[in-house]
Amino acid sequence: MAKPNLETLSVAELKQLQKDTEKAIASFEERKRAEAIAELEAVAQKHGFKLSDLVSGKKTKVASPAKFKHPENASLTWTGRGRQPNWIKDGLAAGKSLDDFAI
Template identity: 55%
Template sequence: MADIDLSTLSLAELKHLEKNVAKAITSFEERRKAEARAKVDELARELGFSLNELVEAAPIRKRAASEPKYRHPENSEITWSGRGRKPGWIADALASGKSLEDFAI
């Protein structure tokens, strides 16, 4: 690999080099993916399947939406299921001394 003294390049030259490196990386990754896809496809054919048959065989499960457990005291449209990060209005209320039971549906 050629050694490049980056300190001698102008900003424009550095940006051009950066763009070329990004293109080279993308091209390299695409070639590697294509090679991997070809190998997997060949193996699937050897086993009597198509790659699409194997990929589509795994169904994607969707998680059902959680039922709300808590409701905003002033706006009943705003709810929280109790899962994940606490919304700001819950966090503020808890900091002021209220409990989750105060907002239970």
């Protein structure tokens, strides 16, 4: 690449050269960044992950399995975590134990 003689350029030409150089550098860096991301995504996919899952720092939540179910309505379940549902409270008040609701 031929080097321009900066001594012979006017101020306007130097400023234009500066703008063009900044654009070229930004474009080069963006291309390199895109290439690096593509390589990282390929490696993550090879191991069965998404790159966004690996770099987000957040773990994906896995729903806890239900441990208790309503004796008459099987669609009502409880994992045993958090507040007890009313049907569990009512059953315990009626003399039942948690084992009576276990799945």
